[in-house]
Ligand SMILES: Nc1ncnc2c1ncn2[C@@H]1O[C@H](COP(=O)(O)OP(=O)(O)OP(=O)(O)O)[C@@H](O)[C@H]1O
């Protein structure tokens with residue numbers, strides 16, 4: 001059964017000329033990681049808040065887990081949906097442990113179970129146990145966001161709504177948390193609706209991306225489809241599809257390999273894919289990488305695997321190409 | 334000073350009377366101000382008119398208010414307490430409103446989004462966060478109530494004001510000084526205690 005079914009959802013704020021969400025319909029299956037992407041003010045946050053009924057729709061119908069959301073008592077509905085926001089909304093007067101325990105307490109969990117859960121979640125988001133007794137203002141912005149993530153996960157909800165939850169994090173922590181989140185999602189089969197402004201983050205996390213503009217859905221498809229077959233110039237520009245892909249198609253795998261990534265470890269996925277060669281173009285490599293579901297692809301010379309190609313290599317390549325364009329076109333060897 | 338030392342049992346009785354007037358008036362005022370403040374925080378439209386009314390009452394001189402209440406409540410404890418309750422209302426209610434409306438919207442949204450009902454939100458999130466400001470209001474109201482309560486002697490409600498009025502009537506400066514010292518001491522102690530309570534309410538998490 002689909003976990004979310006939205007039919008013609010509209011949210012019109014009083015006194016606003018246009019509806020913030022202007023009739024959107026979509027279906028999300030359990031276990032999907034959906035990323036909402038779109039320019040500022042396009043209605044991403046509003047759509048998310050319609051899902052946990054922080055806003056009631058002006059029109060349309062919403063089914064959560066096959067049940068009309070209006071038929072579920074609103075507090076019960078929300079306790080079953082994890083919610084994390086960029087401003088974190090941590091309770092300043094409660095210590096970290098208590099912040100994390102809010103929903104389990106509302107659900108009436110027994111004390112030992114709550115304590116064990118707090119331990120588990122702190123470890124999961126990479127915070128030391130000593131942070132239990134800190135107040136939010138004693139944490140950095142990034143640490144607060146991690147507590148926000150732990151809090152949203154606390155009662156192990158099947159559905160999580162996350163509104164730019166990693167906005168305040170540095171690139172390293174962000175990518176670590178992205179990994180953790182993907183891991184959690186795959187292991188625990190969670191459904192996640194994740195808002196971001198960051199295209200790279202979207203491409204990395206999404207099973208499917210929901211691209212919005214002016215309150216409407218312009219494309220709802222896999223990252224690969226969005227990159228290779230954007231539905232219109234707006235999407236193309238938003239995800240930088242044209243630019244990046246055109247560049248990638250001109251670059252060779254061999255040029256993107258760096259010494260760092262050439263320490264090949266184990267060959268994982270991609271056994272069924274055609275082997276990647278040094279003189280293949282990066283656009284092909286990207287398509288293979290995305291469809292393999294792995295983090296790296298083996299690169300072959302003859303029968304021998306000589307290196308691993310990662311998304312980071314391609315990203316670095318693109319970045320390098322913008323400063324020194326000609327090197328990108330150099331043939332390998 | 335010598336008056337104070339010679340007559341300490343009498344001054345002590347007056348001080349206790351004064352304290353009782355102050356404490357009971359503030360207790361009643363708080364019981365009114367808390368729900369009123371919560372209501373005003375949730376209904377912005379009522380805020381202006383109601384706080385305006387309290388402001389208006391606040392500007393009436395205490396002596397005239399007392400005199401106006403005598404026909405209704407006769408002499409003694411009650412007209413004095415009612416007067417003090419009316420005066421404390423503005424500061425107490427306003428600080429409840431400011432405390433509640435000053436909470437970051439993201440915090441309220443998180444509380445709602447996590448499935449707290451409005452009572453849980455009020456008791457677990459909003460009131461604890463507003464508490465430091467509410468106690469600051471209580472402290473200011475306490476100081477002004479201790480001061481205004483001296484006028485209670487005028488309607489035979491007792492308190493340290495008795496010393497001041499007697500002193501003036503009998504041209505006895507010693508009594509006036511003794512009364513003033515006792516009132517000041519009471520105010521200083523109350524201020525210190527409530528300041529502690531304020532700090533305690535935001536210990537660890539507050540900016541103060
Ligand atoms: N409570 C509200 N009252 C009135 N208008 C609102 C309200 N919330 C949002 N809007 C309007 O609705 C539109 C969509 O807002 P929303 O917050 O959903 O955008 P967003 O896609 O999340 O943007 P961002 O990426 O900047 O967070 C905007 O034009 C905004 O001004």
Ligand SMILES: [Mg+2]
Pocket residue numbers: 044045046163
């Ligand atoms: Mg938003």
